[in-house]
Amino acid sequence: MMEKKGKVVLAYSGGLDTSVAVCWLMERGYDVVTLTADVGQSVNLEEKKAKSLQTGAVAAYVMDLKKQFVQEFVWPALKANGMYQGTYPLSSALSRPLISQQLAWVAKNEGAVAVAHGCTGKGQDQVRFEVAIGALNPELEVLAPVRDWHFSREAEIDYAKDHGIEVGASVQSPYSIDENLWGRAIECGALEDPWNECPEDAFKISVSQEVAPDKPQNVEITFEKGIPVALDGVSMDGVSLILKLREIAGAHGVGRIDMLEDRLVGFKSREVYECPSAITLIAAHRALETMTLSKEVLAEKKRLEASFADLAYTGYWFSPLKEAIDAFVDKTQENVNGTVRVKLFKGMATVTGLKSLSSVYNHDLATYSEEDAFDHSAAVGFIKVWGLPLKTWKQAHKQDPEKNESISVSC
Amino acid sequence: MMEKKGKVVLAYSGGLDTSVAVCWLMERGYDVVTLTADVGQSVNLEEKKAKSLQTGAVAAYVMDLKKQFVQEFVWPALKANGMYQGTYPLSSALSRPLISQQLAWVAKNEGAVAVAHGCTGKGQDQVRFEVAIGALNPELEVLAPVRDWHFSREAEIDYAKDHGIEVGASVQSPYSIDENLWGRAIECGALEDPWNECPEDAFKISVSQEVAPDKPQNVEITFEKGIPVALDGVSMDGVSLILKLREIAGAHGVGRIDMLEDRLVGFKSREVYECPSAITLIAAHRALETMTLSKEVLAEKKRLEASFADLAYTGYWFSPLKEAIDAFVDKTQENVNGTVRVKLFKGMATVTGLKSLSSVYNHDLATYSEEDAFDHSAAVGFIKVWGLPLKTWKQAHKQDPEKNESISVSC
Amino acid sequence: MMEKKGKVVLAYSGGLDTSVAVCWLMERGYDVVTLTADVGQSVNLEEKKAKSLQTGAVAAYVMDLKKQFVQEFVWPALKANGMYQGTYPLSSALSRPLISQQLAWVAKNEGAVAVAHGCTGKGQDQVRFEVAIGALNPELEVLAPVRDWHFSREAEIDYAKDHGIEVGASVQSPYSIDENLWGRAIECGALEDPWNECPEDAFKISVSQEVAPDKPQNVEITFEKGIPVALDGVSMDGVSLILKLREIAGAHGVGRIDMLEDRLVGFKSREVYECPSAITLIAAHRALETMTLSKEVLAEKKRLEASFADLAYTGYWFSPLKEAIDAFVDKTQENVNGTVRVKLFKGMATVTGLKSLSSVYNHDLATYSEEDAFDHSAAVGFIKVWGLPLKTWKQAHKQDPEKNESISVSC
């Protein structure tokens, strides 16, 4: 008789891999508790619960985490204009620490000895789950059945059939997908040659530039302390605003990303994403920051934004550096208030207008009109001092006069 | 009788300001030598020469600097993905040190005691001219008649008429323009309210998204050591390639930029640019770098790119830091070889394909197919070590378990 | 009769320059109010007050600012290990914004139209005063009589005698000095040749290595949240702790600094400082941070420390970037608790012991003894993944085998 090992809490999507994982873990002596979280991926939680219990789980938790996802993960990322390598808005990366947190909580609630995820051995998500759980509860063991079992796709399907697991149509899909409120990630074989353009059927929440409407649509997004609070003047909670904007911007083809990305585990990978809300909101937020933050803050913040994105991407969400960067960012966001007009059209989200009561743009300094308040004569002294180090440098390092032979001169 | 002060070499565009400056300098005792440079702004050099001499200059130099501009200024900027504040491709900023260099050369050739430019006291260009000339020849005095003369627009026009200077239609234009191969800069009164969208008639070398063709156009750009050498497989010199691409990309509405920019002289200013070639080439170049540079190089280079842009923007082109950054960048560019397919459509330049013999993308590591060469089991040890510092941190700083009250749980 | 211009508040040290300034400002129509602040430079406030009134001031404020200086300026700088160019602990730089703040406050209290300082036109302090006051009250005019009056030293002394100002012995001193709790700054002619060693009589609060005692002295400094709270186990307020440590460390020759420093106003300057407390406390604080902060925090904080020092040095104390960096730093300091043993001996402050309840040093991981808790086998997978990008890079860029000719090989 098999040794009983206690309970394991499995992050359960209800797809083939995690369904097979339920059985595979049971066969190894675990009582399996599943956790299915709604982070905006249009999941039917009750269906998943039923399927889990039917597959053999001793308990099936389902949770609507959309609100917590937005407030504790998406908004901090937006305030930091979080883009890994300047390009990827971190959508999947942001959901992993949240799900890890809830896995740890359920494990505690159920007295489980381990948690489990359905990731393979070459992705980023295994790192994010395992590092986050190690941070949240160092005592918990983390299992990775999909990484361990060495099934081929065919063997996995046979195993599923043998164990009465329904094998859905999705196993035929050439695409591997992860989705949440902040974006949708797509991987597939055809993408593995970077010269190939991404096939159109890979996308779901955005249309192509070609079929996008022939008329632009303007939206006005209002921010308070760096967070969007209203769309076209209508106040909205974060979940609603992101979903609404996803629909509008996606319909104009906005938010597609196609990149070669450096994975933490040591190689480059072609990745395609659809992130209509993220792309639109980050563009608007960045523009509003140019109006409300000083030059020095903009420059230093940009460096910290890169660190923020690296931390989120590599599983270091619950880390002291992340907390310290949040403190810096939050201080800057106290002044990021105002409204941004964004034109959505044929794949582009273009900022066409900015207004803010916290603006440090000063018309009277900038203007070339008669209201000009800038002291032009101060510029003379300024330039003299500004250029002095360079003048001194060149006096110390005399050079031959520039030769001019390749230039045609007429005089 | 007026004291003779010697020769001054004036950077001369032939517009109202620099024409008036010729007379104004003559009245102050200088013999004026003008220098008119072609940096791709479609200037008629012979016309300018005639106008200069007619206005009273003792000599009028005209120079075709397009080739030198591309090779010594634009290509280094492209290799560094030079964008001030991440947005402005530095077009005007790049031409100033070149013109300064030629002013210094003509001054030497003519035995002049000073050089002069036509900038006002609140722009960036005065800084760039004066700092560059101070670096190139610390003995030369730099005059800035427009900054000094305190004419109103009306007084300036009256002065011009009195001195027989033709006042062209351009003085009625609401726009202040600077143009070269790498882009076109536009300032005007209507832009001084950042909530106003930029008027369509401000643009000249790009169409609007709305009137751009309904069919996309692909171009293939081939790079060698970070520099574009062929368009659609046809080898071209740099000037031709930039001009050709400006035409194609501009016709698809690519390259418009509208931003609030932090000037060195201490205030924010609304700036609008059209840079079809710059935007397309930088997008292609950056994408090719993701395929041919390592993760660490990409991250460090990004930081140095910001420094590069600041140096170019603030007049520090001929500086030792700029030279050291060039050395770093040039080392990295040895491997930036390959071809990039860019789709130009309705204002967007989208990279849709990459290929390179210097690629460090490794299909066999990235693939999820059977050719997978990645050692999945190594990930286990990797994650253990990667997460160890965070685990240790959290063991030292025990926290209460996460409360979960706001989340709806069903199980 | 002279036009009355209103009141001006003058930062008044009571030395020759500021005494002359009182008269000079009076002659220009101002009623002069003086402000003399004690920031730890052993000033006799009542004497200064008497001298000011005698010289003609209409009112003379004297303030003990030592406590505020430590809490609002020195401690934030210590938490940020504030050292300009990695070397200068910012002593004078920290007092300027505080004095500016009080100048602005007195100006408001007195209804003054201007404030004034006694700096020349080439130092840093003029920048710090004027930028800080511009930030604190943009309406206040700032006067700089010493910068304006163009007296030679002799003319100034004659003027003083003519106006009944006592010319003290200090005017014969070859040294220009600024002093406060955090350190003492020395400038003089002999230092202007960087090959000259600084003369011994330039120093006042530290002895030379040569005459320092032949026996070392240990001190134990206890920190809470990055701030020193006890010396050798005795709790102390900040002012007392700094003064006590200044005495002890100075007596062992600790704290002398001799450097070429880049001034904001565009040139390099030889500067000598004595900062016994600053050097000892920063060494101790940094060491404690290696025990209580993570690797990533240490690295990112080091970059921000450089920015912090630049801001303090260049007059940007009251700036939004400074506030955001403070927020980052304060977050990190929550864990900087513990005790540091420092050996003071012959000019050196050497950390010889560290202990902390917030330590993230983990003996069981670090030990080579049998208690070793580190999983050695995880290292194998870690190294494999860690080295993978470089292996891939080199596979893509095959090189010839290393030639070995210059090495003597015997086998």
Added chain:
Amino acid sequence: MMEKKGKVVLAYSGGLDTSVAVCWLMERGYDVVTLTADVGQSVNLEEKKAKSLQTGAVAAYVMDLKKQFVQEFVWPALKANGMYQGTYPLSSALSRPLISQQLAWVAKNEGAVAVAHGCTGKGQDQVRFEVAIGALNPELEVLAPVRDWHFSREAEIDYAKDHGIEVGASVQSPYSIDENLWGRAIECGALEDPWNECPEDAFKISVSQEVAPDKPQNVEITFEKGIPVALDGVSMDGVSLILKLREIAGAHGVGRIDMLEDRLVGFKSREVYECPSAITLIAAHRALETMTLSKEVLAEKKRLEASFADLAYTGYWFSPLKEAIDAFVDKTQENVNGTVRVKLFKGMATVTGLKSLSSVYNHDLATYSEEDAFDHSAAVGFIKVWGLPLKTWKQAHKQDPEKNESISVSC
């Protein structure tokens, strides 16, 4: 009969671990070739060769690598002021890539199938060897017998005795040592409590402050392009200069380092080093840079120096980022020429004089004497522009006047 596996090249110090490794590898079917390198650790190469062959090696290479070590590893590190975490001069870290290079060369020369090192599973050196060899020859297997064999110290000694390996006195030493020209690294049990001061008998190449001579000694070090070429005016090759300076500075107690260091493999470790030459030369080099490099170069170089040190520390010596940083650094070093006077006394290396024909220190700008060439009036305009953004910021964000209650005011 045992399967023959081919040749393995073992990095062989001749101590207990690597001697046992010879036998252990032979037992697993390898023909062992040893490589013993002289990198300045006072090794008797011929003795090591004899011992290796006697233990059973089929061939024993011995190499004097001192010159190559200095030129290709130490000098680049000095030019980059290479200090890991600002403190450790990378001594052991620099020798590993060199030894790896020679292991790869011998492996090629001998047709070996693998190389081997004697590191454990928790140090840095395993990473450096394995990553470097993976970069230099991705086909070579790397063995780590000490990491694999799981001997206790006692079992290892028994095994050694059984195999006729001489067990020297060093196995009784409480210290684990690595030494080369650039420094000596010490680890031991007593150091594992960071509150313990390091025992005096741990040190070998430096005396304590207490017993150092009571008279200081000045040395003058001359640099060309960032590299020391003469000591006290006497030209010397690099190896001789470092050895000579090690002796002089060590005799004055200079070069001891005691730190908590963050290892790449995820934990903090107490490390003690003696690096008399490194500490003295880096201090001199940094000081000379303050005289010969511009402010901007100094600041940017400091950031890159941290990256350089991280790369060297973590095994990324042969990496593209390291090459690009070298290019930056080499460009800056073209001007780092001159002579530095360093006073060595009681543990301190203090720079007391600097002179350079490449100096950008300008006496006429810095002086307060009558030769003053600085334009004081330019400062007025400069400060006005410099402070403008802050003034604008504060105008946009009006604050209540500063309260002043806690300050004692008398007037």
